[in-house]
Amino acid sequence: MNVIQKMREDWNRRAKSDANYYVAFAGERQDEEEFLATAAEVVPTLESQFFRLPPASTESRRALDIGCGPGRLMIPMSRHFGEVHGVDISEEMVALARQKLARIPNAHVHVNSGSDLRMFDDGYFDLVYSWIVFQHIPSKEVVLGYLREAQRVLKPGGILVCQLRGLSPIDTELKPGLETWTGCWFSGEELVAFALAEKFSLVFLSGLETQYTVTVFRKRLRSETRPERIVLKDVTAAKNGEPRIPTRGPDAAVSLWLDGFPDDGDLAEFPVLFGGQFQTGCFVSPVSEGGGCQLNAVLPHGIQPGIVPVRLSHGGAPVTVSCEIEVFPAPPRDPKVMRVTDRINPAAHNRIENDGIKVMVQDVEDPAEVSFTVSGRQAGFVLMDCADPITSTYIFGFPTPRGIKKGPNRLTVRVGRRELEAIEIAIL
Incomplete structure (x- = not known):
């Protein structure tokens, strides 16, 4: 089975199992209102780049969502464009999207090949976007092929806004069978090299060395560089x-x-x-x-x-x-706990539903010095991701320590010898 077949099979299975969970990753069995509300975390990032779009009326503008899933982002994005199209490799996801978008006449969804946008003409779109999609594709060449295709279907001056994984996975993500979930990742150097080779202007770049690297590319007008x-x-x-x-x-x-x-x-x-x-x-x-x-x-x-x-x-x-x-010289470091959530449901603040805890800590010089206890019991097997190298923010995840009773508990975070303010959490 090749990578495209594997992607289609896995995402059809995930769509049948719990599409909302696998698309938004904000808790299992979300109801429709909860699921659609997760788009509010993404849409402002897309809208913040609209000032770059070529001048045009709303009715004449067209947008494309690569990896649209069940249409989560297409619904709010449809109000900004005369046409909004979505493509997805999964027939099951597209069927769900058609149901959700049935009352939005300017929204159109398509099953695509999983590696190109051949159904669209050159220069058709003002905006192409993709969010939490490319990070699940195991082949860098497939992702780069999509970026090239996005450039082809954009109008001159049109933009591609996309999220890529900029951080290598932890060991537990590299198990056989998880390839279409773990996906591939890109360094800043690789993104710069691609922009130069393809003459696809890179105009915005954030979140390097994190799971959520955000890029904006602009299709050139072919003006002279002096x-x-x-x-x-x-x-x-x-x-x-x-x-x-x-x-x-x-x-x-x-x-x-x-x-x-x-x-x-x-x-x-x-x-x-x-x-x-x-x-x-x-x-x-x-x-x-x-x-x-x-x-x-x-x-x-x-x-x-x-x-x-x-x-x-x-x-x-x-x-x-x-x-x-x-x-x-910057002031002395002042580490702070920014957020405590359930390991699966990031909307569950200070509420642990699935026997695992995630903690975001900002202004950490050495993440190896960060440790956790829950009601006096030391946390073990702590995993760590860098959320933002600029602010030295890290996300730590660990199982709820054994022996912890359900109900109110106290989470204590230490950075080196410094103990931060204790946080009250509820373990369900």
Whole structure:
């Protein structure tokens, strides 16, 4: 059985078993209202990129959902477009989507081959999007093929917004038979290399080295690239426009204010130089008629406090003069528990329904120093994922310790020798 056949078989089985759970992963046997409510966590991310869409009326715009499942995102997205299409490899998922979308006349769903978009003409869509889909495809070549196909079916200036897995799986995810759940993952370097090779402009990049890497690609208008025309006017803190940033944390990012930037210029083609260290940016704005734009980049690891020259580069060499930013020492770390949920149902806050606990802790320097007890019993077999390397946020998961009684319990988190505030949880 090849990878496409395996994907179709597995996702048909999951659709029959509990489609809502496997699509939204927010608890088993969700009712319809609970399931559709999970779209509210995703749609704002998609809508935040609409400012990049080519000018057009709502009625004339078209969008495509790759891996639409039972239509969870198509329902809210249909209000923004004259046509919204969805494709899925699973006939069972598409049948469910047709039921849910029956009263939305501008929504259309299709079973596709599982590796291409051949049913659509070149330049048909303004927006292509995909969420929590590519992370389940076990073949990188299939995922990259979808990205190429998205570029083909987009109009010039149209955008692809998609989530990819940017973190290698833990050992328990690598068991035989889980390939179409664990899927494949991409490094930032691989995404940059793809954008350069395909001339598919990378204009937004976040969540590197996490399970939820978000990318935005823009189909080029085929304008001329003239790096020598670019002028760097200023460099400021991305958060507040100040001339200084800390060495780490969410505020450790700069904005480069540019003139003469090409319409098709992107993050892959124009890395930022901090001193002598190259860094791929995370955001570039649309370019004004005069070539003005804003390009943001996170401060690279290892930059020491002091005055740091910042320049734009192209082809491995600087193309602008430098502007300086002051880098100051970040404040001492202050780890905090951000969230405690059930291991399966992330909507179950401080309520453990399935004999396992997940804890999100922010501002952790060394995750190996984090430990947990529940009502005095030490947690064992703790698994860890990085949720956000910029804020040093990690998600820890572990089984409920043996001997813990149902009902109210106290969760204690320690980071090194420091004990954080205890949290009351209910174990059901």
